[in-house]
Amino acid sequence: MSEISYRQALKDAMIEELEQDENVVIIGEEVAQYNGAYKVTEGLLAQFGPKRIVDAPISEAGFIGMGIGASMLGIRPVMELMFWSFAYVAWDQIINNAASVRYMSGGKINVPIVIRGPANGGTGVGATHSHTPENFIANTPGLKVVCPTTPYDAKGLLKAAIRDNDPVYVMESTILYNNVGEVPEEEYVIPLGKADVKREGTDVSLIAHGPSVLVCLEAAEILKSEHGIDAEVVDLRSIRPLDEQTIVDSVKKTSRAVLVEENKPFCGVDAQIAYLIQNQAFDYLDAPVQRVSAIDAPAVYSPPLEKIQLPKSDVVIKKILEIC
Amino acid sequence: MTKSSVSENTKRQKPAKAILAKDAKSPANANLSSDELIDFYSEMIRIRRFEERSLRAYQQGRIAGFLHLYIGQESIAVGCISLMEENDHVITAYRDHGHALAVGMSMNECMAELFGKSTGCSKGKGGSMHYFDPSKNYWGGHGIVAGQTPLGAGLAYGLKYQNKKGCALCFLGDGAINQGAFHESLNIASLWNLPVVYIIENNGYSMGTSQERSSMHPDLGLAARAEGYSMNWGHINGESIFDVREGVKNAMDLAREESKPSLLEIHTYRYQGHSIADANHKKYRTKEEIDDYRKNHDPLLLYRDYLVDAELLTEKGLKEIDQAAKTEAEESAKFADESPFPPESDILKDVYWEEDNPDQKLSEGRIFFND
Numbered sequence: 001m002s003e004i005s006y007r008q009a010l011k012d013a014m015i016e017e018l019e020q021d022e023n024v025v026i027i028g029e030e031v032a033q034y035n036g037a038y039k040v041t042e043g044l045l046a047q048f049g050p051k052r053i054v055d056a057p058i059s060e061a062g063f064i065g066m067g068i069g070a071s072m073l074g075i076r077p078v079m080e081l082m083f084w085s086f087a088y089v090a091w092d093q094i095i096n097n098a099a100s101v102r103y104m105s106g107g108k109i110n111v112p113i114v115i116r117g118p119a120n121g122g123t124g125v126g127a128t129h130s131h132t133p134e135n136f137i138a139n140t141p142g143l144k145v146v147c148p149t150t151p152y153d154a155k156g157l158l159k160a161a162i163r164d165n166d167p168v169y170v171m172e173s174t175i176l177y178n179n180v181g182e183v184p185e186e187e188y189v190i191p192l193g194k195a196d197v198k199r200e201g202t203d204v205s206l207i208a209h210g211p212s213v214l215v216c217l218e219a220a221e222i223l224k225s226e227h228g229i230d231a232e233v234v235d236l237r238s239i240r241p242l243d244e245q246t247i248v249d250s251v252k253k254t255s256r257a258v259l260v261e262e263n264k265p266f267c268g269v270d271a272q273i274a275y276l277i278q279n280q281a282f283d284y285l286d287a288p289v290q291r292v293s294a295i296d297a298p299a300v301y302s303p304p305l306e307k308i309q310l311p312k313s314d315v316v317i318k319k320i321l322e323i324c
Numbered sequence: 325m326t327k328s329s330v331s332e333n334t335k336r337q338k339p340a341k342a343i344l345a346k347d348a349k350s351p352a353n354a355n356l357s358s359d360e361l362i363d364f365y366s367e368m369i370r371i372r373r374f375e376e377r378s379l380r381a382y383q384q385g386r387i388a389g390f391l392h393l394y395i396g397q398e399s400i401a402v403g404c405i406s407l408m409e410e411n412d413h414v415i416t417a418y419r420d421h422g423h424a425l426a427v428g429m430s431m432n433e434c435m436a437e438l439f440g441k442s443t444g445c446s447k448g449k450g451g452s453m454h455y456f457d458p459s460k461n462y463w464g465g466h467g468i469v470a471g472q473t474p475l476g477a478g479l480a481y482g483l484k485y486q487n488k489k490g491c492a493l494c495f496l497g498d499g500a501i502n503q504g505a506f507h508e509s510l511n512i513a514s515l516w517n518l519p520v521v522y523i524i525e526n527n528g529y530s531m532g533t534s535q536e537r538s539s540m541h542p543d544l545g546l547a548a549r550a551e552g553y554s555m556n557w558g559h560i561n562g563e564s565i566f567d568v569r570e571g572v573k574n575a576m577d578l579a580r581e582e583s584k585p586s587l588l589e590i591h592t593y594r595y596q597g598h599s600i601a602d603a604n605h606k607k608y609r610t611k612e613e614i615d616d617y618r619k620n621h622d623p624l625l626l627y628r629d630y631l632v633d634a635e636l637l638t639e640k641g642l643k644e645i646d647q648a649a650k651t652e653a654e655e656s657a658k659f660a661d662e663s664p665f666p667p668e669s670d671i672l673k674d675v676y677w678e679e680d681n682p683d684q685k686l687s688e689g690r691i692f693f694n695d
């Protein structure tokens with residue numbers, strides 16, 4: 001085991017896959033000569049050369065659509081979006097083409113593309129740059145979407161994404177890039193669709209993805225020390241495919257659930273999770289399922305307000321105390 | 325401004341100092357009063373001092389997110405906007421401070437916006453990339469590259485639809501020209517004869533990517549893409565505020581008089597990084613290149629020399645103008661600092677018109693989904 005950053009973990013995943021499969025190619029804005037807007041691809045151009053690591057003009061619809069087309073021939077493009085917020089200019093390619101080609105061809109064509117980049121708020125970049133579109137992606141049959149929280153998960157999930165034969169979209173976070181965590185030296189892959197219990201507990205299930213997992217872990221520690229409540233924290237890791245079993249098992253054990261996400265509440269991922277829980281663990285619940293999401297407005301710039309807008313541990317704790 | 329001037333101005337060979345005196349005599353500039361000429365200088369220096377002050381505030385941790393500075397490009401915003409009349413409108417990208425000050429937005433509201441304060445031009449909700457002031461015909465401040473370009477066509481469409489004799493100035497970067505939305509806009513603008521003037525502020529780079537690495541057609545330049553849309557186009561030397569005014573005035577007249585769009589490329593340079601977070605900006609270009617622009621091609625220095633040579637201003641007068649701009653910038657930082665942050669309740673305001681105007685509400689049902 002060694003301690004590496006989330007950023008390094010992502011890069012290591014790409015390096016290993018670039019080495020093992022010559023069809024893997026990295027394309028995006030500023031990924032090569034500039035070494036990545038957030039330095040996730042730093043050094044890759046020097047290591048792999050310009051055929052494998054490619055700088056694209058600011059033409060997301062063009063280069064992502066091109067990646068989808070190339071993937072139909074067996075190329076495995078790993079496309080970087082500088083921010084997932086810029087996906088919307090390429091939405092037709094990302095949602096429509098990538099998700100529909102396999103189905104419409106009667107399964108004759110695969111689209112093994114990966115699109116990755118940060119999708120988070122909390123950095124003062126305002127409404128146009130703070131989107132978290134995992135719910136839109138997950139709403140689209142044919143697409144897969146994962147939101148890693150730790151360096152370990154980031155590496156294992158990105159490797160699985162690159163090897164996957166379907167489009168997999170990886171949502172990272174600029175807030176997490178510098179976080180460090182243990183990652184084994186030996187190779188590993190985390191299958192898509194497996195949640196991870198990040199903290200075991202008996203009194204309430206906190207279910208989250210992305211940076212909200214860390215908010216929940218923080219809340220869990222405070223709950224333990226100040227209120228004697230023992231919370232379990234379930235990290236979804238993968239939104240689609242979704243690990244229903246781990247969620248349901250946890251809620252059956254604790255009988256209470258608080259769902260936390262940075263996404264907006266209306267039609268968010270946690271609306272789906274809440275449905276799942278009431279459908280499969282209804283008789284086990286001792287209280288209604290609660291949610292904590294971003295406040296339901298475009299991302300506000302003003303830094304103190306932006307802090308309030310996003311889920312924080314004190315809000316999570318308040319919600320938990322209402323039902324525990 | 326028209327195709328014939330392409331070869332003259334696409335490549336920068338020598339400092340524009342001599343050119344300025346010549347440009348000053350062109351039709352758009354010949355009748356300017358000395359007050360107007362001095363005003364251009366004040367406006368440019370105000371933008372520069374404002375941004376230098378904002379840079380310090382950023383370094384002091386007063387400003388979050390990105391800060392894209394316009395320093396080096398001031399002649400474009402000031403030159404273009406000096407030509408605006410009542411029914412003309414402006415829209416631009418995220419490098420938007422210069423255009424905002426040039427249309428007459430105050431330093432106070434602009435600085436307060438950077439600080440995220442309720443006294444900011446967008447009440448602290450937009451930040452550096454998202455300034456707005458429709459009362460000044462200023463429609464933003466847009467963070468998504470080229471996202472403003474269809475909106476520019478839309479402003480022109482609105483003007484034409486309402487039979488107003490005016491035009492829309494839509495600014496974009498050299499990197500933004502490669503977005504599909506921009507090309508769709510060019511075609512629509514030309515097809516429907518919309519009075520829009522697209523202005524590419526070609527500062528040579530989109531983030532760390534030089535124009536040569538991102539765009540085809542470097543010989544004729546980027547504006548030549550307008551050929552494909554049967555649209556008027558041309559190149560302008562951004563070092564000379566007079567050349568900016570001359571070229572842009574022709575295009576604005578064409579829009580106002582004949583309702584025809586144009587695509588102009590103004591050659592310029594940014595001295596700072598792409599944003600202040602761009603630590604690489606001396607890696608993708610040389611220090612010599614930056615220094616050369618600062619020393620030999622700076623639109624403010626060249627214009628300042630012009631004013632002195634033309635005996636419109638003395639060194640003392642220049643200093644006074646500069647000092648006034650510095651003081652104004654300093655005071656705006658103080659104003660921003662002392663202004664309050666918006667209250668928490670502001671987060672849910674300004675999302676829907678009818679939520680803010682409940683007495684005129686037409687729809688029913690629940691609109692926000694917080695508990």
Ligand SMILES: Cc1ncc(C[n+]2csc(CCOP(=O)(O)OP(=O)(O)O)c2C)c(N)n1
Nearest residue numbers: 086419467468469497498499500529530531
């Ligand atoms: C759709 C989209 N893609 C990428 C970005 C990130 N980005 C912001 S500015 C920029 C460079 C734009 O360069 P240019 O158009 O030349 O304008 P300049 O910054 O030089 O004024 C990039 C890649 C974005 N904001 N929106």
Ligand SMILES: [Mg+2]
Nearest residue numbers: 497498529530
């Ligand atoms: Mg540029």
